[in-house]
Amino acid sequence: MKETVIKTDKLTKRFGDFIATNEISFEVYKGEIFGFLGANGAGKTTAMRMLCGLSTPSSGKAEIAGFDVYKQTEQIKKNIGYMSQKFSLYEDLTVLENIRFFGGIYGLTDLQLKTKSEELITQLGLASEAKKLVASLPLGWKQKLSFSVAILHEPKIVFLDEPTGGVDPITRRQFWDMIYEASNRGITIFVTTHYMDEAEYCNRVSIMVDGKIEALDTPHRLKEQFKSDSMDDVFYQLARKATRSDN
Amino acid sequence: MIFREEGSKENEEPCHEKKAQASKYDFMNVSINKTGPAVICDSLTKVYGKEKTLAVDKVSFTVNPGELFGLIGPDGAGKTSIFRMLTTLLLPDGGSAKVDGLDVVKDYKAIRNTVGYMPGKFSLYQDLSIEENLNFFATVFNTTVEENYHLIKDIYVQIEPFKKRRAGKLSGGMKQKLALCCALIHKPTVLFLDEPTTGVDPVSRKEFWEMLKRLKAQNITIVVSTPYMDEATLCDRIALIQNGKILSIDTPDQIVKDYPSDLFAVKSEHIYQLKNDLAAFPVALSSYSFGEYLHVSAAREGQPEKTSRMIQVYLSEKGHKDIVIKEIEPTIEDCFIRFLAGDETEIVKS
The missing domain is CATH 3.40.50.300 (P-loop containing nucleotide triphosphate hydrolases)
Incomplete structure (x- = not known):
């Protein structure tokens, strides 16, 4: 039996008359890499905010790591990690300070923090940069560091919101190697991306259109279903039907 | 230029x-x-x-x-x-x-x-x-x-x-x-x-x-x-x-035309094992994920079919099933990766 770590049932968010997220139902399993795709304005961010316990749904149900999105938002926050390209680390703190700060917030003890920081800095090969401001690191390193920080407390699920936007092609691939490692350790990865080749790296992918999940399956079966040879084309077939858009 | x-x-x-x-x-x-x-x-x-x-x-x-x-x-x-x-x-x-x-x-x-x-x-x-x-x-x-x-x-x-x-x-x-x-x-x-x-x-x-x-x-x-x-x-x-x-x-x-090597898209049943095996394969100058395939570059010797067969044989020996190998034209991303990696192709063998 696969262990379910995210389960939503007709999860909905309304803003006045506007239904940003419209009755989405899906499950994500432990250790899975789940790609959450959709055009700008399809309702991805709203959905993610509800899943992270940052926004109360209008209706429907959802459990994240076994906790209820209405009542147990604090427990949810303790059991997840989050990173995005926009907000990840404090630029005015050093690499070490960032690790200590986020570790502290997630309740790691001083001893844990010490071992974890050393471990992480060695792994990432950042020994000579440990005392430098994060602002001075190249984007690719920042993103790798920020991912490591997001899973510092060994969360059940990590939410990645366009983690590789603007990153060079080699670093982008190294970043995905880190995702695979985390997933092998049993951390569930919930990721959004605009790179369709990255959709292929996911175990399963959902595609949102106008607030609804219009497709959900493995990349392989989605391509079969839409009779196309690339995820790019699958996405295009679905997203161009959108009546509502960010544009 | x-x-x-x-x-x-x-x-x-x-x-x-x-x-x-x-x-x-x-x-x-x-x-x-x-x-x-x-x-x-x-x-x-x-x-x-x-x-x-x-x-x-x-x-x-x-x-x-x-x-x-x-x-x-x-x-x-x-x-x-x-x-x-x-x-x-x-x-x-x-x-x-x-x-x-x-x-x-x-x-x-x-x-x-x-x-x-x-x-x-x-x-x-x-x-x-x-x-x-x-x-x-x-x-x-x-x-x-x-x-x-x-x-x-x-x-x-x-x-x-x-x-x-x-x-x-x-x-x-x-x-x-x-x-x-x-x-x-x-x-x-x-x-x-x-x-x-x-x-x-x-x-x-x-x-x-x-x-x-x-x-x-x-x-x-x-x-x-x-x-x-x-x-x-x-x-x-x-x-x-x-x-x-x-x-x-x-x-x-x-x-794209100036790309100096032959390039192949390769996949098999177990993409993770494939990654490791290709990284250890001396014929492959570089290998990296590209959508559902791995892209593998090899020295251009005018016989891509031969290289393709070598990859096939090597992967079969390693126990791979459902092997697909296609010679492909590089994309700009492949070219960029090659420029970034330069001669140190090892960087790309992740």
Whole structure:
């Protein structure tokens, strides 16, 4: 039996008359890499905010790591990690300070923090940069560091919101190697991306259109279903039907 | 590579004079400068901070009038610094650059009158409506929305229903379209677009490039930057850029043709094991994930079928099932990866 770590049932968010997220139902399993795709304005961010316990749904149900999105938002926050390209680390703190700060917030003890920081800095090969401001690191390193920080407390699920936007092609691939490692350790990865080749790296992918999940399956079966040879084309077939858009 | 240094030198002085005179009474009249390159960078350099970080390292390129020229590279490659120097918002620390034959340092005022610039960060007035922003920019450039409406019509009709809405309240896609309208409203000779499609979904990105094609048909020179390698093929010529240095400048086709190795797309039942096995395979110069396949490069010896068979045999011995091997043409991303990795192909064997 696969262990379910995210389960939503007709999860909905309304803003006045506007239904940003419209009755989405899906499950994500432990250790899975789940790609959450959709055009700008399809309702991805709203959905993610509800899943992270940052926004109360209008209706429907959802459990994240076994906790209820209405009542147990604090427990949810303790059991997840989050990173995005926009907000990840404090630029005015050093690499070490960032690790200590986020570790502290997630309740790691001083001893844990010490071992974890050393471990992480060695792994990432950042020994000579440990005392430098994060602002001075190249984007690719920042993103790798920020991912490591997001899973510092060994969360059940990590939410990645366009983690590789603007990153060079080699670093982008190294970043995905880190995702695979985390997933092998049993951390569930919930990721959004605009790179369709990255959709292929996911175990399963959902595609949102106008607030609804219009497709959900493995990349392989989605391509079969839409009779196309690339995820790019699958996405295009679905997203161009959108009546509502960010544009 | 195209560095038309000599040709440009012949042209630069006369154009410069004419341009300076023209701009005194009619800075819109730019047709006089159709002979020379639209943009010339010559060893353009920018250094930042106490640590003297080289953000732009002796960058040289030329953009021809009417060309759609792409600066392709990841964040931090130096694209924005180049744009800011070319639009006279940042002083170079070395080298020189000309736009429409005008020097970016000496003639900065004239350049500001003739170029259009859409920065990567939304920079219009959030408290003004769509309409007010557009009128404001038209007025600043001493023109009217009506005068150049034909240039923006295509794009403007899409946001017109919301013209009373404040810019700060617009969605990302609408902001992008408004910004493009504002950058076009004075009929610029050269349009600089800094990462207009970053963070934009694939469908909207396609639409945006359609708009650029139509603008190009109106004879506007466009210099555009993007971190998305797949957009490179939509440009006439591209410069691949990383760490402030240009790796290659050419047409996308030529860059692909110059790829020095044979390239194969390979997959099997167990993609993770495949990754490790190929990394240990001496025939593979590099191997890395590419969508559902791994891309594997091997020395070009005129017999790709033979290489393909070698890969097949090796993987069968390693116990792989459902092996698919196809010889493929490289994409710009493959070329970029090769330039980044250089001879140290090990980097790419992850």
